[in-house]
């Protein structure tokens with residue numbers, strides 16, 4: 001970009017998130033534009049976006065209808081508080097969203113990010129039990145290798161040690177089920193692995209340890225994304241649902257990644273035929289164009305909180321200045337129009353077999369120890385040893401970057417989650433570039 005003269009001083013002030021700042025600032029990669037499937041960089045380099053920004057730009061970058069909706073809304077109503085005040089688009093979007101949500105999930109609470117969505121879902125679970133005279137249900141059960149953002153609640157429920165080590169004890173009473181990764185039985189599964197439904201029974205064991213009446217909620221990503229794409233074994237989510245229902249525990253799906261078409265359906269809940277009590281959403285909600293998140297809740301949770309509040313009392317003492325922000329609501333409505341009106345989800349579903357075939361085409365390449373996929377998600381795991389695998393994934397990233405393809409190395413796994421509008425040619429380009437990188441290692 002010609003107007004921006006970047007030098008060591010101009011880079012110093014911005015403390016970048018989840019970034020090795022010292023390395024980045026020595027060799028900055030600055031993006032200045034995006035359109036459709038491509039980013040353009042300050043030096044003119046173009047990149048095929050193999051990760052939909054960060055799992056969010058499902059309809060491709062700069063979709064004109066979304067851009068127009070945001071521009072129009074900014075001129076009409078820039079901001080209005082949602083605390084005891086309202087504006088039409090937030091209501092309209094809530095109705096439209098719940099009309100495509102799984103049956104029984106009838107209300108939505110807006111946040112501004114996935115982290116706020118998971119924290120809000122956990123607070124809703126606690127408040128629900130409290131409203132029903134079961135305030136003793138306080139324990140939250142997450143899963144090893146889970147990622148639920150960086151708020152104190154989501155981080156406590158998450159299962160990634162390195163994200164926690166700087167932050168002390170976090171929430172008391174968070175416990176973790178085992179993850180579902182079982183390469184000995186399931187390596188190179190096409191889609192859902194066949195083995196491992198019984199891993200869900202560990203939840204039952206944990207409940208016997210803690211006593212089910214102390215547990216408020218179980219939270220899982222239906223497909224664990226950030227840890228490297230772990231697809232649930234056939235029958236696993238169904239079993240979790242059964243156990244939670246049996247013990248009166250709320251089941252939360254964190255669909256921040258899997259929502260809005262990533263698996264070829266509006267929600268992973270639809271794909272798996274398993275309905276949770278709450279769904280945390282963000283990312284694809286506005287196609288990444290304006291920050292927005294939310295929690296879609298079952299009617300029973302809404303009714304418990306509405307029905308049990310004292311006259312004149314706020315039913316749920318929670319909310320953000322920007323909950324249901326007008327620009328976010330406008331972007332979300334336009335995004336939904338694009339997803340539903342332009343066949344984005346249908347395209348994702350119809351191209352999934354090719355995606356799977358090309359992803360698994362890397363099976364015989366050097367250092368590939370596992371390939372996992374579902375919907376338009378894939379994880380290519382490198383090397384048995386995490387440290388050397390991680391170094392290789394970074395090299396693959398560098399190789400692809402130089403050749404105009406953006407992927408995401410997460411520890412020893414190459415993670416892929418392109419915009420859902422990706423074409424056959426672009427899928428070929430993505431995997432052939434990764435293949436060439438793997439051969440060059």
Ligand SMILES: Cc1ncc(COP(=O)(O)O)c(C=O)c1O
Pocket residue numbers: 112113114115116118147148149150221225226254255256257282283
């Ligand atoms: C499953 C999941 N939950 C929550 C989050 C947090 O979202 P945000 O970064 O918008 O706070 C993410 C982000 O990647 C995620 O993948």
